[in-house]
Amino acid sequence: MDYEVDLYLRQKWQDERLKHADITEVLDLNDPNLVKAIWKPEVYFPNAKHAEFQFVTVPNVLIRINPDGEILYMLRLKLTFSCMMDLSKFPLDNQICTMEVASFSKTIEELRLEWKTMNPVIMGKGLRMPQFEIVDIKAADCQESFQIGNYSCLVAEFYLSRSVGFHLVQSYLPTILIVVISWVSFWMDVDSVPGRTTLGVTTLLAVSSQSSGIQSGLPQVSYVKAIDVWMGTCTAFVFCALLEFTFVNYMWRKLAPETTRQGKSESRSNGKDILSNAIALNLVKKGTVMPGQLSKNMVRARKIDEYSRLFFPLAFALFNVLYWTYYLK
Template sequence: MEFSTSFLLRQEWRDPRLTYDDFNSSIVISEKRLNSLWVPDLYFPNSKRESRHEITIPNVLIRLSPDGTILYSQRLSMTLECTMDLINFPMDKQTCNIDMESYSYTSSDLYYEFTTERSAVESRPGVQIPDFQITDITVGKCQNKYVTGSYTCLRTDVSIKREIGFYATQTYIPSILIVVLSWASFWIDHEAVPARISVGLLTVLTITTQSSGARAQLPRVPNVKAIDVWMLACLAFVFAAYTEYAVVTVLTRRHKKVLKQDDSIYKISKGPSQNEAKNAQGKQEVRSSDYAKDAGILVDNISKYGFPISFIIFNIVYWVYYLHLA
C-alpha cells in the first residue's frame, strides 16, 4: 500500500524584487542563500518518508534570471501512500498519485500550475519497476479543503500494471502440477490403499502450504483476491480427488458384500453333481456381470475424465474473467 520514488522537483516563479539589469545573464545562487529568498511552501500530503540528497553536495539548483524569475530544482526521494484495490491480484492495475500543495497559503494567495512550455512530467528512459510496468503518467489539478481554508493542489497519477511472470512461475504453474498429480490416484488400483491415500494426502498438504505462502506476501485486506479464488479452487479439486477414494472404497466394499451374499446363497441352493459344471458356468457369468456393475470402478472411470474437464473449464472461466472482464 505504498510506493517509493526518486525524482527532480523543479519549481519556477517570478519575484519582481529580484530583478536586475547589470548584465543580461542568469546567475546561480548558492544553496546557503536559500533562507534569504522567498520560496513556495510546497509539501506532499500523502508522503510517509522523505529525504533530500546531499552527496557529495546538496543536490539543489537555484538560478536567478534578470527579470526576477527563479528556477528552484532539487532531488528528492520519498515513500508515499498508494491505496490499492487488490481484488484482481496478481492481474491488477493500480494508480498511485503524488500530490503537491501549499501548506500555509490558501488558493487565493498562492496558486500552483504545471508548466505549459514543456512536458510537465518526464520519466527517465528505460526506467523499470521489478514487479510492475508503468503504463501511463498523467498530471492534473485537485482542490483540498481544510478547516483553515481551500488550498490549490497538483496531482501526478502514475498508472502501473502488475507483472504476472513471477506469480505464474511461483504459484500458478506449481499449483496446476499439484492438481494434475492428484489425478494420478484415479489410475491406481483401488485395492492399493496405501498408494492412493499417500497421493491424496500429499497433494492436499502441499496445496495448503502453498496457499499459506501466497497469502503471507500480501497485506490483510477484507476483499477476496483473484489468487485466493485460484488457490481455493485448487484446494477444492485436490480435496475432492482425495475424498473420491473414500467414496470408491465404500462402494467397492458394498459391492463385495453383495457378491459374498450371492455366493453363500449359491452354495446353499446348489443342485446335483451333474449340474455343477453348468451352475459354475452360470455363477461365473453372474460374477462377471456383478463386477461390471461395481459402482466404485465406475466412479474411478468417470473421475479420470470428469476432473480434468472440470479443471479446464474452470481455467477458461478464471483467466477470461480476470484478464479481460475484471
C-alpha cells in the same frame, strides 16, 4: 502499500523584485544560506509518509535567477508515498498510485500551482520496477479544502500494471501440476488403497503448503484476492479427488447380500473372519458364485473412476476459462 521515489522537484515563478538592470546574465545559487533569503513557494506533499533531503556530496539545491526576474528552484528529494492498493485481483491487478503537491500555508487566492505545459512529469531513462510496468502517467489539478480556506494542489497519477511472469512460475504452474498429478489416482486400481491414499494426501499437503507460502508474503486484507480464489479452487479439486477415491473404495468393498453370505461361509471354512473382494472373486473362480451375482457396486466403482478421468479435467479447464476471462478483463 507505499512506494519510494527519488525525484527532482523543479519550480518556476516570476519575481519582479529580482528584475534588476545590474543582472545581465543567469545567476546560479546553491548556497543554502543564500537560498533562504529568497521567497519560495511553500509547498508540501500531502500523501508523503516520509521525506529526506539529499546532502551528498553537497546540499542538492539550486536557484537560477534570470535577468527578467524568472526563478528556477530545483532540489532533490527522496520520499515515500502512500498508495492504497485494491488487491482484489492480485496478482492480475492494475494499480493507480498518486503523488500530490499542494500549498501549505497560502490559499488559492495567494498561490496557484500549475503544471508545466510540456512534459510535466519526466521519468528517468531506463527506469524499471521488479513488480510493475508503468503504463501511463497523467498530471492533473486538484484542490485541498479546509475550514480556513481552499489551497491549490497538483497530482500526478501513475498507472501501473503488475508483471505476472513471476507469479506464473512461482504460483500458478506448480499448483496446476499438483492438481494434474492428483488425477493419476483415477488410473490406478480401485483396490490399490495405499498408493491412492498416499497420492491424495501428498498432493493435498503440497497444495496447502504452496498456498501458505504465497499468503505469507501478502498484506493482510479483509477481502478475497484472485490468488485466494485460485488456491482455494485448486485445493478443492485435490480434496475432491481424494474424496472420490474414498467413495469408490467404499463402493468396491460393498457386496451384494447373497454374495456376502456365501463369502462369510467361505471365510469361516478358511478360519478367517474378514470378508474381502478377493474372496468374492475366488467364489467366481470356483463356480460357487456367477459373475453376474457380484455386487453391481463394483462395476459402478470402476465407472466412477472412468467418468472422473473425463469430468475432473473438463471441470478444471472450465474453471481456468472463467478465472482468466474474469480477472484479465
